[in-house]
Amino acid sequence: MKEAKQALTPRWGAKKFLLLIGSIVVVVAVALTFYVSGGAKERQNTQGTSTFKVEQGPLAISVAQSGTIQSLDQVVIKNEVEGRTTILYLVREGTRVNKGDLLIELDASRLNDDMVDQQIRMINAEAAYIRARENLEVVRNQAQSETERAELDAQFAAEDLKKYVDGDFPKDLMSAEARITINREELRRAEEKLEWSRVLFEEKYISQTELQADELAAQRAQLDLDLALAELKLLQDFTYRRKLDELRSQENQTAMALERVRRKATADVIQTEAELRARESEFQREQGRVVKLEQQIAKTRIYAPNDGLVVYATSTQANFRGNAEPLAEGQEIRERQELIYLPAPGSVKAEIKVHESNLEKVRVGMPVRITVNALPGRVFQGRVTNIAPLPDAVSVWLNPDLKVYNTDIHIEGDAEGLRTGMSCRAEIMVAEYPEALYVPVQAVTRIDGMPTVYVRQGANFGPRQVEVGLDNNRMVHVLGGLEVGEAVLLTPPLESTRGRVTGQNGARAAHPQRGGRG
Template identity: 60%
Template sequence: MTDQKDSGKLNTKWGIVLVLILIIAGGSLYAAKTADFGQDQTALINEPFFEVKTGPLTISVSESGTIQAKEMVILKSEVEGRSTILSLVPEGTEVKKGDLLVELDASSMVDQSIAQKIAVQNATAAYVRARENLAVVENQAKSDVELAELNLQFAKEDLSKYRDGEYPKLLKEAQSKITLASETLVKATEDLKWSRILFDKKYLSQTKLQEQELTAHKAKTDLELAKADLDLLVDYTYQRQINQLESDFNQAEMAFEREQRKARASVIDASADLYAKEAQLLQETSRLKKLEEQIQKAKIFAPTDGLVIYASSAKSNRRGNEEPLAEGQEVHEREELIYLPTTSSVKAEIKLHESNLDKVSLGLPARVTLDAVPGKEYLAKVTKISPLPDAQSVWLNPDLKVYTT
C-alpha cells in the first residue's frame, strides 16, 4: 500500500513539471513570433503601395522585321542565259510609266537575228519551190494518168474493133472472093468448053482458043488464091492480130495502173517535201521571233509610275550577303532586278519564332515602331501568318523554326 501511494505522488509531480515546461516553451515561441511580426510590419511600411484595378491582361510579342511596300511590281530579267547590264536607272528615282529602267547587252542576239533572217529567207524560198513543185507534180501526174487511161481506152477499142468489126469484114471479103472466083472459074471453064467445040469446027481461031484457055487458067488460079487468103486469115492473121491487140490492151491496162501508182507516189513525195519545208520555215520563223522578243526584253521599261528600289538592296536587308545591282554586272534569267512599289501603303514583315506562334492569330492588333522615326508608333493588324516555317532559316539552322508573319 505504501509503495502504491509513493508511486502515485511521483507521477503527479512529474506531470506538473511537464506542464510547466510546455508553458515556458509556448511563451518563448509566442515571443519569437511577436518579434518577427513586428519586423514584417516594419518592412511592409517601408515598401511602396499600388492601387489594384480591373483591366485587360496584355500578352505581347516583340520581333524585329522589315518594312515593305504592300503592293509592288517585281521586274525580272527575261533574257535567256546570262547577260550584262549596260545601263541602270539610279535607285530611288521616281519614274513614270514607259521610262527605261534597265538595258541588257543584246549584241550577240542582234547578230544571231541577222543570220536568222537569212535562214528565214532561205526557208521561205525552199517552201515556195516545194509548193510550186507540188503543183507541177500534181499537174504532170494528172496528165500522165489521163494519157495512160486514153491509151487503155484506145487499146480496148482496137481489140473490140478488130474482133467485132474488121475481122468479120475481112472474113466476109475473103469468102466473097472465093465465091466470085469460083463462079468466074465455072464460067471460064464453060466458055473454054464451047470454044474448043467451035475451034474443032473451024469456027474459032487458035488465038481465041488460047485466050479462052488463059482466062480459065486465071480463074482457077484466082480461086486457089482466094482460098489461100481465107485460110491465112482464119488460121494465122486473125489469131496473131487478136493476140497482139489483147497484149496491147493488157499492157495499156498495166501502164494505166503504174501511172496511177506513180502519180500518187509523186504527189505524196512532193507533199511530204512541202510539209517538211513548211515545218522548217515555221521553225526558222519561230526562232527569229524568239530572238526579236529576246532583243526587246533586253530593255526593261517601267510598267507603271513608282519609286525604283533595287532587288539586291531589299534582299541584302534580309540576308546581308546580296551583291549590289550595278552596271556591268551579269544577271541570269528570272533574276529579280527592280521592285517598283505601286501604292503608298506598306506592310511590316517579321520572323515569328515557333514558341510565340500560339500567341499570335489573324486580326490581332499590332504596334509598329521605326528606327528612322523614333518615339512614334503606327497601328497595324496581323493579316497573314505563313503555314510553314521559313525555308532559308531552317536551312541555315535546322533547330530554328520561324514563320513569316
C-alpha cells in the same frame, strides 16, 4: 661551412615535399566536406537562392519577330532576256520614275550578232519555201499531163479492141468471103469456057494456043479460089484470135499503165506537198526565231510600267546563297532574276518569319503592333493576313534545322513614312489577360512529363504540379496549382532540370498546350 649547407639541402627539400602533400590532402578533404554539406543544403535548405512571388495582373502573350516593310501591291521588274547578260545602264535607287522611263539597259551585242545570223537563215529558208511551192505547181501540172496521156492511151486501146471486134474483123471476114464468091464464079466461067474451047478445038474452030490460054485461065481461077479459101481460114483460125489477144492485152496494159501513172502522180504530189510543208515549217520556225530575237533585243531596254519609287531587289532580300551583292552597272544577271520593285503608293505590309515553335500560337486575323527602326517612337497597327503552309525554302537550305514560316502582316491606318525595305519588329498579340497568375518561364520544369514548380515550404522548397497556359518567353500563364504571393524557386534543383524545355528566345520551363487555354 660549405659542406654543412650541402648536408642540410636534401633534408630541407624533403620537408617541402611533405608540406606540399599535406596541403593537397587538406584541400581535397575540405572540398569533399563542402560538396557533401552543400549538396544536402541544396536539397534541404535553399535559403539564399533566387525566388519569385507569384503575381497576378495584366499579362500579354505575344510573339515578336523582326521583319521587313514591303509594299502590299508592287510591280516586280524581272530580267526576261534568256541566259546571262550584263547591265549597261541602271537607274539610281530611290528615284521616282514615271511610266515609260528607262529603268535598265542590258548588253544586246550578242543578241544583235545572233539576229544577223538568224536573218540569213530565215532568207535561205524563205527561198527554199518558195522553190518548194513552185515545184509543187510543176509536179501537179506534170502529173495531170501524164495522167491525161495515160487515160487517152487506155481509151484508144479499148476503142481499138471494140473497133476490131465490131468493125475490122467483120469487114475482113466479109471481104474474104466476097473474094471466095467472086473466085468461084470466075472459076465456073473459066471451066465453062474451057469446055467450049475444047469442043471448038476438036472441030478446028480455034487453035491450040487459044485452048491453052483458056486452060491457063481455068487454072488461075482455081488457084485464086484456093487462095481465097486459105485466107479465110487463116483469118478465122489465126489472124482474128491473135489480133483479139493483142488488142485485149494492149487494153489491159494501158489500163494498168493508167493506174501506175495515177498512183505515181498522187505520190509525187503528196511528196512535194510534204516537202512544201516542211519548208514552210522551217521558214516559220526561222521567222519565229527572228521575231523572238527581236523581242529579246527589245527586252534589253526595260521601261517603267507605271509610276513609282525605284527599289533594288537586292536591297530587300538576299539571294539563295546569302550573297547580298547590290545591283550595279556592269553586273552579270541571270534570266528571271528580280531586279527592281516599283511599290504602289498607299498600303504596305510587314513580312516576318515565324519560328515553328510559335506557329500554332499565331492565327490569321490576330492584331499586331509594329515598330520601325527608322521611325523611333511610332507604333503601327496591323493584322496577320497570311501564314505560309510550308517552311521557307531559303532558310531550310541555309540551316536544315531551322524551320520558319513566312507571315504577312497588313499595316492598317496611317502608313506615312513607311518605305519598302525598312527593318521593323512585329509583336503579334496572341492573347491579353487583364488579371492572370504568372511566374517566370524558368521557374517551371517538367517532372514525369508534368509541369512542376518548386514552392517554398517553410525553410525548404518542394515540388508541386501546376496547370499552365501560354507563355511569352518571359512569363507563363498559370491556370491552377498556385496562389498569389507564393514563392517559387527560379532555379529548380539539378536533378529536376533534366526535364526542362527551352524555348526559342530563352529558357522555357513548360511547353504550353497547343492552342492552350488562355
